Every structure is written in C-alpha cells, then in structure tokens.
Amino acid sequence: MAVGGDPVRRAELARRLSVIEERIAVAARTAGRDPAGLALIAVSKTYSAEDVVMLHTLGVRQFAENREQEAGPKVTMVTRRLEQSCRDPAAGGAGGLAEVGVAPGAASGGSSEGPSVGAASGLDLSWHFVGQLQRNKARSVLCWADWVQSVDRSSLVGVLSRLAVERGRPLSICLQVSLDSWSDSGGRVGSVVADSGRGGVDPVGLPALADLVDEAPGLTLRGVMAVAPRGEPARPAFERLRAVAERLVLDHPQATVISAGMSRDLEAAVAEGATHLRIGTALFGERPGVP
Numbered sequence: 407m408a409v410g411g412d413p414v415r416r417a418e419l420a421r422r423l424s425v426i427e428e429r430i431a432v433a434a435r436t437a438g439r440d441p442a443g444l445a446l447i448a449v450s451k452t453y454s455a456e457d458v459v460m461l462h463t464l465g466v467r468q469f470a471e472n473r474e475q476e477a478g479p480k481v482t483m484v485t486r487r488l489e490q491s492c493r494d495p496a497a498g499g500a501g502g503l504a505e506v507g508v509a510p511g512a513a514s515g516g517s518s519e520g521p522s523v524g525a526a527s528g529l530d531l532s533w534h535f536v537g538q539l540q541r542n543k544a545r546s547v548l549c550w551a552d553w554v555q556s557v558d559r560s561s562l563v564g565v566l567s568r569l570a571v572e573r574g575r576p577l578s579i580c581l582q583v584s585l586d587s588w589s590d591s592g593g594r595v596g597s598v599v600a601d602s603g604r605g606g607v608d609p610v611g612l613p614a615l616a617d618l619v620d621e622a623p624g625l626t627l628r629g630v631m632a633v634a635p636r637g638e639p640a641r642p643a644f645e646r647l648r649a650v651a652e653r654l655v656l657d658h659p660q661a662t663v664i665s666a667g668m669s670r671d672l673e674a675a676v677a678e679g680a681t682h683l684r685i686g687t688a689l690f691g692e693r694p695g696v697p
C-alpha cells in the first residue's frame with residue numbers, strides 16, 4: 407500500500423470529513439451552541455483499519471465499533487500502524503495532522519477520564535463499543551475499548567467492573583436508553599411500542615442502573631446513549647432523551663455525556679443537547695449491506 411494510504415480514498419475521507427464538520431458547525435450555530443463542545447466519533451464498523459488510520463491522520467481521535475469479532479483485529483492493526491508512524495512519521499500520515507474544527511478530541515483530551523488505549527500505548531486515540539454486548543464477549547471488548555456506550559442491563563455491570571479492575575484501566579460507561587417504548591401522553595412512561603431489538607434500558611429503569619454503575623469499581627459513569635427510533639421523527643425522540651439526561655445529571659453530576667445523532671439525524675441531536683455524535687456512513691460512504 408502507498409505511503410499514507412490510497413491517495414484517492416484519503417481524499418474522499420478528507421472531503422467527507424469536512425462536509426460533516428460543516429454540518430456540525432452549522433447545527434451548533436443554529437442551536438446557539440459552541441461546536442467545541444461536540445465530539446465526533448467515527449463509527450468504523452465494516453470499514454478497514456486503513457480507513458481508520460487515514461481518518462486519524464486527518465485529525466479524528468475517537469472511533470466506535472459494534473461487533474467484538476470485527477473490532478479486535480482491526481484495533482490491533484490500527485495500533486500497530488500508528489505505532490509505526492510514531493517512530494517513522496513518513497510511514498503513517500503523510501499530509502500532517504490537520505486541526506479539526508469540531509474538536510473530535512473534546513472528550514478524549516481530558517485527563518479526568520483516565521487513560522485511553524491511546525494513553526496506554528502512547529497514541530492519541532480512543533475506542534468506543536456501541537453494539538449489543540453479551541457477557542461472554544465482555545473480556546475481549548475490554549482488551550481494546552475505552553468506552554462501552556451500550557450498557558442497558560444490570561447483569562453487565564458486575565462483569566465489566568471486574569474486568570476493568572483486572573486490566574487496571576477504568577472503563578467509561580454510557581447507559582443506552584431505549585427511545586422506543588414510550589408513551590408521551592402526560593409524560594407517563596410505558597411500554598407501548600414493541601421492542602425494536604436495538605437494546606436500551608427503559609427510562610424507568612435508568613436511575614437504578616446508574617446507581618449500580620456509579621458504585622462499581624473500575625467503571626466511570628459518563629452519561630447516556632441512544633439511537634433514534636425508526637419510523638418517527640428523530641427530534642422528539644432526542645428531546646425525550648435530553649429530559650432523561652437532565653434528570654440523570656441531578657443525581658450524577660459527572661454524567662454529562664449525551665451520545666446521540668448519526669449520519670441522518672445529527673442536526674436533531676445537536677438541537678437537543680447531544681455532546682457526542684456517532685457518524686458512520688456520512689464519513690465512510692455507504693456500507694456494503696449489513697448493520
């Protein structure tokens with residue numbers, strides 16, 4: 407492969423990245439928010455390690471994966487490539503480290519959250535797991551993940567805590583909230599819509615789950631994550647998420663993250679207070695089939 411990766415692909419990623427940055431900047435302006443408060447997470451599932459390395463050289467510092475089997479080898483490859491380019495800058499990202507206007511490192515740069523993989527290996531990079539997590543996959547996920555954003559049930563908390571303590575590096579946690587099973591009438595919450603299969607805790611169960619994570623050694627409660635439901639406008643769903651997040655932060659002042667907004671609906675998410683945007687297809691291009 408050419409030094410710095412395929413130049414055609416690199417140019418495409420650079421172009422797509424600048425389009426996304428512009429969308430985020432416009433959305434922030436429209437909402438009267440500072441774009442520096444918004445973190446871009448590149449959802450690299452189904453895309454190659456080379457793509458991740460190229461986006462890293464373009465300034466992106468946070469990446470997300472949703473399948474443990476795919477992510478493990480990819481993270482290893484990315485780490486190896488970036489370590490190489492640390493020793494030999496010409497081998498990695500010819501073209502320099504563009505400053506990215508939307509501050510993709512906003513959430514990875516802080517020292518308060520403990521070291522990331524990047525910090526552990528001397529690389530400035532963090533990895534998020536955003537898929538449905540099974541307990542028997544937790545160990546391999548914790549080999550590379552700095553964050554698990556998809557904690558939606560209490561049975562995950564004990565195992566994640568134990569593994570985080572064992573590896574000697576804290577794990578940042580977002581609680582995944584289901585935005586499907588809501589009844590809006592009178593602000594009452596009910597399971598009126600069939601489970602979408604996307605996971606997520608019902609907001610009724612959120613406080614107890616939050617307390618559990620907050621008390622668990624090795625885990626740092628950072629906030630909430632959600633995926634907009636299919637077949638309805640995203641903005642009202644994100645508005646409900648915001649209400650949940652505002653309530654959570656009363657009990658857990660450090661849990662300020664609202665991870666919401668994907669390629670299709672990032673504007674709605676920014677309007678409703680999202681702090682972390684998870685962008686896949688708009689950055690990388692259409693995925694060949696599969697989730």
Ligand SMILES: *Cc1c(COP(=O)(O)O)cnc(C)c1O
Nearest residue numbers: 449472536668669684685686687
């Ligand atoms: C795939 C995925 C994304 C990114 O979705 P795009 O529509 O490709 O931007 C965000 N969050 C989660 C949980 C995902 O699985």
